[in-house]
Amino acid sequence: MVQGVNTITGAAQALDLDAQLMLRVRDGDDDSFRLLLEKHRSPVIRFVYRMVQDQAISEELAQEVFLRVYRSRATYEPTARFTTWLFRIATHLALNWLRDGRNERGHQRLDDEGDGDMPVREVADRKPSVEQRMVYQTRLQEVRDAIALLPEKQRAAVLMHKYEEMEYVQIAQVLECSESAVKSLLFRAYETLRARLAHMASGAVR
Amino acid sequence: MNCPLQREETQDLLLDYSAGRLDAARAAMLEQHTENCAACSTFLADQAAVWSTLDVWEPMPASMDFNRRLWQRIDAAATAPWYRTLVDSLRFGGWKPVFPLAVAILVIAGGFLMDHPGGVPAVSPPTAQGVSFSEADQLEQTLDDIQLLRQLDSVAPSSDTTKPM
Numbered sequence: 001m002v003q004g005v006n007t008i009t010g011a012a013q014a015l016d017l018d019a020q021l022m023l024r025v026r027d028g029d030d031d032s033f034r035l036l037l038e039k040h041r042s043p044v045i046r047f048v049y050r051m052v053q054d055q056a057i058s059e060e061l062a063q064e065v066f067l068r069v070y071r072s073r074a075t076y077e078p079t080a081r082f083t084t085w086l087f088r089i090a091t092h093l094a095l096n097w098l099r100d101g102r103n104e105r106g107h108q109r110l111d112d113e114g115d116g117d118m119p120v121r122e123v124a125d126r127k128p129s130v131e132q133r134m135v136y137q138t139r140l141q142e143v144r145d146a147i148a149l150l151p152e153k154q155r156a157a158v159l160m161h162k163y164e165e166m167e168y169v170q171i172a173q174v175l176e177c178s179e180s181a182v183k184s185l186l187f188r189a190y191e192t193l194r195a196r197l198a199h200m201a202s203g204a205v206r
Numbered sequence: 207m208n209c210p211l212q213r214e215e216t217q218d219l220l221l222d223y224s225a226g227r228l229d230a231a232r233a234a235m236l237e238q239h240t241e242n243c244a245a246c247s248t249f250l251a252d253q254a255a256v257w258s259t260l261d262v263w264e265p266m267p268a269s270m271d272f273n274r275r276l277w278q279r280i281d282a283a284a285t286a287p288w289y290r291t292l293v294d295s296l297r298f299g300g301w302k303p304v305f306p307l308a309v310a311i312l313v314i315a316g317g318f319l320m321d322h323p324g325g326v327p328a329v330s331p332p333t334a335q336g337v338s339f340s341e342a343d344q345l346e347q348t349l350d351d352i353q354l355l356r357q358l359d360s361v362a363p364s365s366d367t368t369k370p371m
Contacts, residue, residue, distance in 0.1 A: 037276070041268055049265045059269055063276050070280055136262070143263045161225070162260055168218065183218045190221065194252045197259050 018082030025073045033073075037066055040083070043164055044090050050159045051094035053148055061097060065090045080173055087164075087174045091156050098152060139200060146196040153177075154189035161186055207239045211246055220246065224253040 018039070024032035044065055049058035068089055128136070147155055153175060160166040160174065168186075172179045210216040222228040223236050240247045269275075 034273075037273060041272060045268045045272075046265045050263070055266055059272060062268075063272070063279060066276055067279055067283060071283065139259075139262050143260060147260075147263075161221075162257070165225075165227075180215075183221075184214070186221060187214075187217050190253060190256060193260070194256045197256055198252070200259050 016081055016083075019078035022069075022073070022076050022082055023078065025070070026076045033070060036069075036082070040086055041066075043083075044086060047087065047159055047164060048090055048094050050147065050163065051091075051156065052097055053144060057097065061093045062090070064093055081170065083166075084170050084173045087160065087166075087170075088176070091174055095152055095156070142197065142200060146193055149196070150189050150192060154185050154192075157182055157185040158189045158193070207235050209239065209243055209246060210236070211243075211249060220249055220253065224250060224257050 018036060021032040021036050025036070041062070045058055045062040048061045048065070049055060052058055052061065065086065069086065147158065150158065156175060157171055160171045161168075166174075168179045168182050172182045175182065175185075177185075208216070210219045219228065219232065219236060223233055228236065236246075240250060
């Protein structure tokens, strides 16, 4: 019995800062929600964007994620890391959007219309030439297509692993599967990507 | 060190190494292994190449008014009627469970009706001029009886003549 109490206390002490902020949101502190929003807005939008590959839709879905977090504040219990809960909502919404087939509405990617996608670090020295921009856009499109062709769960796992630097155990909690299943998903996904992007890889290795 | 590629449980070592997330001790062991393992060496080279290729994809930053729009939605949701909230939650794929639910309700309702046929008014068999088959039989029987009585009446006077005076 005492051991059980100690375990609960230990778990409570191990609460991450985000979970503590969320508990304050539960108690009516909107400033804590603003902090959470500032901290996690970009990762959530980034992740959803890479899932659905549509800037406008990704922002709409990311807003829905935070809206659901705010709506659920009254019943929030820190049973897992806050980011696990956040990304589970984000993944759920993104997968539903993909499965609904709403992504087949002509693929009007707003970010495709502009030509300012090139990362700043590549243009630090001088303005990129037209050729450099074209090469960059081609490479970017191939990467996007290669990821878009992955099965949904593999895609989500790769995006969380590669871009959000999440651990296997957390990805497993988000995708509601075992850690070994996540490792298997990732191994197969990277295997596919290695095959699809092999022709680009030689130029990418430093 | 056993070859990580040979066992599924250890394949993540190679991914972790490529991602730079392997601790120094295990990284050193793996490096020592790859010096003598062509398969692992090739795997790591290919994985490192893909890893850096994926770096090319940097998403655009969020809109400047993202927070303002979110707070607008939060304020609107706070004052919205319950059905509006329901519709909003169904917009993003939440409607999908409705289909199995609807099918389940239909199946249950169908089973209930099959188990309780009395609940549905029974359709009576068609009858001629509003008379049921049983009534027609009864009428025919009555007519036969009347005819039999008449025959008996017609036979009765002749039998009286045989009586002794």
